[in-house]
Amino acid sequence: MxxxxxxxxxxxxQSLLLHGLRSLLTCMGVLFGVxxxxxxxxxxxxxxxxxxxxxxxxxxxxxxxxxxxPPESNSASxxxxxxxxxxxxxxxxxxxxxxxPGIEVVVPVRAIYQDSRFxxxxxxxxxVGTLPLYRNVNRYQVSEGRFLSAIDLKQSRAVCVxxxxxxRDLFPLEDPLGKIVKAGKFSxxxxxxxxxxxxxxxxxSGSLEDFGKDIYAPLSTVRELYGEIIVKVSSGSRDMExxxxxxxxxxxxxxxxxxxxxxxxxGILEHGHKDKRDYEVVVPLSLLRxxxxxxxxxxxxxxxxxxxxxxVGGIGITNVMLATVTERTREIGVxxxxxxxxxxxxxxxxxxxxxxxxxxxxxxxxxxVAIPFVVSRFSELVTIVTPSSLVLSFGIxxxxxxxxxxxxxxxxxxxxxxxxxxxx
Amino acid sequence: xxSAQDSAPAVVELKNLQRHYFMGTNVxxxxxxxxxxxxxxxxxxIMGPSGSGKSTLLNLLGCLDRxxxxxxxxxxxxxxxxxxxxxxxxxxxxxxxxxxSFHLIPQLTILENVEVPLFYQGVPIQESRERARALLEKVGxxxxxxxxxxxxxxxxxxxxxxxxxxxxxxxxxxADEPTGNLDSKTxxxxxxxxxxxxxxxxxxxxxxxxxxIADHATSVLRVKDGLVDEITQGxxxxxxxxxx
Numbered sequence: 001m002x003x004x005x006x007x008x009x010x011x012x013x014q015s016l017l018l019h020g021l022r023s024l025l026t027c028m029g030v031l032f033g034v035x036x037x038x039x040x041x042x043x044x045x046x047x048x049x050x051x052x053x054x055x056x057x058x059x060x061x062x063x064x065x066x067x068x069x070p071p072e073s074n075s076a077s078x079x080x081x082x083x084x085x086x087x088x089x090x091x092x093x094x095x096x097x098x099x100x101p102g103i104e105v106v107v108p109v110r111a112i113y114q115d116s117r118f119x120x121x122x123x124x125x126x127x128v129g130t131l132p133l134y135r136n137v138n139r140y141q142v143s144e145g146r147f148l149s150a151i152d153l154k155q156s157r158a159v160c161v162x163x164x165x166x167x168r169d170l171f172p173l174e175d176p177l178g179k180i181v182k183a184g185k186f187s188x189x190x191x192x193x194x195x196x197x198x199x200x201x202x203x204x205s206g207s208l209e210d211f212g213k214d215i216y217a218p219l220s221t222v223r224e225l226y227g228e229i230i231v232k233v234s235s236g237s238r239d240m241e242x243x244x245x246x247x248x249x250x251x252x253x254x255x256x257x258x259x260x261x262x263x264x265x266x267g268i269l270e271h272g273h274k275d276k277r278d279y280e281v282v283v284p285l286s287l288l289r290x291x292x293x294x295x296x297x298x299x300x301x302x303x304x305x306x307x308x309x310x311x312v313g314g315i316g317i318t319n320v321m322l323a324t325v326t327e328r329t330r331e332i333g334v335x336x337x338x339x340x341x342x343x344x345x346x347x348x349x350x351x352x353x354x355x356x357x358x359x360x361x362x363x364x365x366x367x368x369v370a371i372p373f374v375v376s377r378f379s380e381l382v383t384i385v386t387p388s389s390l391v392l393s394f395g396i397x398x399x400x401x402x403x404x405x406x407x408x409x410x411x412x413x414x415x416x417x418x419x420x421x422x423x424x
Numbered sequence: 425x426x427s428a429q430d431s432a433p434a435v436v437e438l439k440n441l442q443r444h445y446f447m448g449t450n451v452x453x454x455x456x457x458x459x460x461x462x463x464x465x466x467x468x469x470i471m472g473p474s475g476s477g478k479s480t481l482l483n484l485l486g487c488l489d490r491x492x493x494x495x496x497x498x499x500x501x502x503x504x505x506x507x508x509x510x511x512x513x514x515x516x517x518x519x520x521x522x523x524x525s526f527h528l529i530p531q532l533t534i535l536e537n538v539e540v541p542l543f544y545q546g547v548p549i550q551e552s553r554e555r556a557r558a559l560l561e562k563v564g565x566x567x568x569x570x571x572x573x574x575x576x577x578x579x580x581x582x583x584x585x586x587x588x589x590x591x592x593x594x595x596x597x598x599a600d601e602p603t604g605n606l607d608s609k610t611x612x613x614x615x616x617x618x619x620x621x622x623x624x625x626x627x628x629x630x631x632x633x634x635x636x637i638a639d640h641a642t643s644v645l646r647v648k649d650g651l652v653d654e655i656t657q658g659x660x661x662x663x664x665x666x667x668x
Contacts, residue, residue, distance in 0.1 A: 004546065014531045018530065330527065331529050335540065336488070338515065338541040338544065338588070339512055339592070340512060341508070418483050421523070
């Protein structure tokens with residue numbers, strides 16, 4: 001009967017208000033459990049959203065091949081000649097293009113670190129020689145002017161497109177378009193400026209890569225001007241490297257072909273680079289899957305922590321309800337004498353516990369929503385409160401109330417009326 | 425009047441009622457065979473020293489406990505071996521309790537206190553509210569309906585308890601030392617209230633150790649060592665089995 005339930009509920013609230021402070025403190029146990037679950041889930045959700053965004057910026061349809069300098073011990077011959085030769089070659093590109101099915105585009109990238117200058121302003125920059133398709137494959141947006149064109153490439157024009165930071169630092173006041181920028185010994189005419197872009201590197205470091213200090217130029221131009229050998233001067237010693245290409249960006253036609261294609265590429269490269277492992281293959285899609293796995297693990301760990309904190313809250317409820325039952329032994333005796341069945345008593349105390357748990361859970365939801373809000377407000381962390389986390393944590397807290405209230409309620413119900421009435 | 429009462433239907437009939445407790449290997453016979461007939465409208469006092477078995481008898485009469493042997497006919501029904509739930513129902517429907525220390529529920533208003541037995545009977549809220557209010561007005565507390573029991577004097581609390589005991593219109597009203605926690609003046613008031621109920625035809629059973637209170641009753645049962653010691657009814661004294 002609804003009337004009975006409503007009146008039992010009212011009675012429960014009245015009884016809890018009789019010991020307001022105690023009830024409030026008991027609620028707190030549940031409150032903190034629920035709030036921490038919601039807040040942690042929100043922060044975790046935000047973090048993984050952030051990571052996924054950055055990985056997706058790498059292009060989930062892409063496979064990246066990067067040149068990696070092999071460990072020193074392996075290159076004893078290079079030591080003598082003082083030129084270390086490693087990395088992806090144009091032959092590799094040709095082989096991949098010719099033999100791997102399902103590839104849409106292969107974009108080679110050559111990157112050389114140079115000092116860039118405009119009048120008296122200078123800045124360390126990375127000159128990136130590549131193809132016009134680089135922009136499409138990376139879904140990279142131009143903010144001013146244009147990106148490299150096919151004619152730039154064909155005619156090996158000395159033109160360049162600036163990353164956002166370089167454009168800002170070299171041209172704080174002027175419009176960079178049409179100006180001549182020097183990179184190392186060579187001059188380029190600026191034809192465009194890119195929008196900001198940051199992605200996850202996708203290697204073991206997991207660090208972020210900022211493209212703001214890039215200067216994009218046609219691959220053919222970079223090759224002609226700078227040659228194949230790069231001289232690095234570090235702490236007095238001259239270090240020479242011969243690297244044909246630093247990176248290959250391979251765009252695969254369909255998503256389900258990404259991983260097979262990456263395996264084939266791996267195979268081809270292994271064949272061509274028998275003696276040394278001077279490259280790495282990065283598959284953003286795999287990273288994404290890994291990130292999802294990590295997120296699942298994270299949620300599992302969070303779930304356990306949440307479970308433990310709710311368990312503690314639940315034990316708090318049991319404890320308080322046991323005390324309440326003992327304290328109200330006489331009331332129980334009186335109610336039994338006035339016609340209450342065991343079921344009535346059981347229900348009465350169970351309702352009281354559930355009210356406690358719901359109160360704690362409700363407050364916990366409020367605090368749990370407030371914490372991520374404050375966190376995002378005062379830090380750069382992204383937080384996402386999902387409705388399911390609210391429902392879940394509230395539901396669990398009510399469930400905990402039921403389970404942990406069962407024993408005290410049963411104790412109350414199974415009291416002998418005579419003993420209960422005699423209790424002082 | 426005496427003959428009229430004799431012909432009134434029996435509300436309570438105890439036949440060789442026994443209650444034994446087991447303490448390790450010892451058997452304590454708290455009640456060792458009690459026979460008693462209480463008719464409609466009678467006013468009984470149960471007396472006896474502590475340890476005589478009068479509390480045990482009251483618990484059995486109140487269906488709070490089950491006898492080890494014997495029969496207990498309440499309103500024509502043997503309630504000696506009912507289940508726990510059936511006993512609860514019997515208490516709620518056929519019995520009213522008044523306790524020495526009132527036993528009102530502190531978190532409820534006095535109106536809600538009086539409603540408690542009806543709540544367990546599943547009486548709809550409007551009806552139960554009406555009945556509780558009417559009874560509280562009858563005991564002179566109609567202007568205190570929303571007060572908590574802690575705001576009332578002892579005498580007022582016991583009036584609330586009497587109203588609560590009557591709200592389900594019971595066959596028998598059981599009172600356990602109802603004036604034990606009251607001063608003599610309020611005791612008189614409560615006893616006057618009982619007298620009034622007796623005049624209205626209620627069946628009352630009152631447990632006391634005070635002979636001056638027992639004098640208000642029309643019949644007195646003395647219990648000793650778990651047996652009926654003496655029954656005094658209408659001035660005639662009938663010795664119990666232990667005396668014989």
